Amino acid sequence: MRPNEIADALEEMVFTGEFNDGDRLDEITLAARFGVSRTPIREALQRLVVSGLAEQLPRRGVFIRQPGPVELMQMFETMAEIEAACGRLAAMRISDAALDRLAQTNALCQAAVTAGDADGYYRENQEFHHVIYHETGNSFLEHEALRLNRRLIPFRRVQLRWRGRMGQSMSEHETIVEALRDGNAVLAADTLRAHVAVQGEKFHQLIASLRMAAQ
Amino acid sequence: MRPNEIADALEEMVFTGEFNDGDRLDEITLAARFGVSRTPIREALQRLVVSGLAEQLPRRGVFIRQPGPVELMQMFETMAEIEAACGRLAAMRISDAALDRLAQTNALCQAAVTAGDADGYYRENQEFHHVIYHETGNSFLEHEALRLNRRLIPFRRVQLRWRGRMGQSMSEHETIVEALRDGNAVLAADTLRAHVAVQGEKFHQLIASLRMAAQ
């Protein structure tokens, strides 16, 4: 197993909650677990640290760093803004083929909602957003959006299981597709922002206001 | 010298154009240069690769990856969107103290323009933007903005030396401060977006500048 794969495996383990916040990633244990020496483990750990999934304390070790409520809110807010930006750009550049693809994805989403298939909904929902990222025509932004999206996957999954959320999300998708078809950049951006930001915006504003006022 | 510092030093060398696109970062040479063994060099290189400043080809080595004209435009466009997002959020949350700080920074900017002090202008301009990032009250977004800002520094510096750009930039700053003071999120976002996107729209000049900077 190569460092890349080890890093991916570790990332996956962080995402699936196999590690808790503050857990130390012991090099020797991991080396034994993956059947390699400490060297490739250390390289994999470096990647986790740079990705922000873990924290390194000199001469102490590498520790899992799961985001707390505040940071999570901030990450969702950032994702909302990035998605809004993607919507804005996609509204100006999206192809007819991609619009069809979005409509098709939405139909599959609707079917999943009807069938109560949360995993299916989740999969098509991801596809929906990935298409929008891609249709910005900006592969750098697309990459950034995918990166943050991926980071938020475990938390988004929980989010989508909330009662009534899938249905509401569906109708937002419809609005987004219409806005993109009309080239309505502002509506596409605003709807996408709200679509992602739903749960935390007001709570976050409270926290942010309190923190700013305290200074 | 520790891997962190080595990575920072290498990053700096990439930014200052000491390396050209496609240059191979030879482990042995770097080890000799920094007076350490290959091990910490390899860890530093890992960091560069994850940061996107270099590319790793298995069994071939690590190669410097300077953005080309197209990617550079995409990065500026992304920066413009992120700055717009920062402006939007800051308009809702900025403190009076920070507004004063922005006004003060603008005054120093103006003084630098009058004195023809490009470096001073550049420094205060950076401060201006950093304050806005911070006033989003979202330290995650702030961090992302700083990261991309930093990545674009070498190209932005060139940009700011264009004839007449400093004066135009100044008047945009004034508009931004007013929008923030009024809590006008849309105007703050749109002005900031345009303020940053100028470079991308005039990409021909950027290419020319890039060639000059690379030499």
Next chain:
DNA sequence: ATGCAAATTCTTGTATACAAGATGATTGAC
């Protein structure tokens, strides 16, 4: 002379040995 192939050399990738610092345990003093 040129093109291809084999072998040498060089570089990366991995394992291991060693150094240095941190943690925890044990022993001694109060």
Next chain:
DNA sequence: GTCAATCATCTTGTATACAAGAATTTGCAT
């Protein structure tokens, strides 16, 4: 009995040795 200091042990960090794959060079044939 408790607290502190010192010592042992364990972990990280670095250097080096070794393995494997790439590139280059050299030699041979056309």
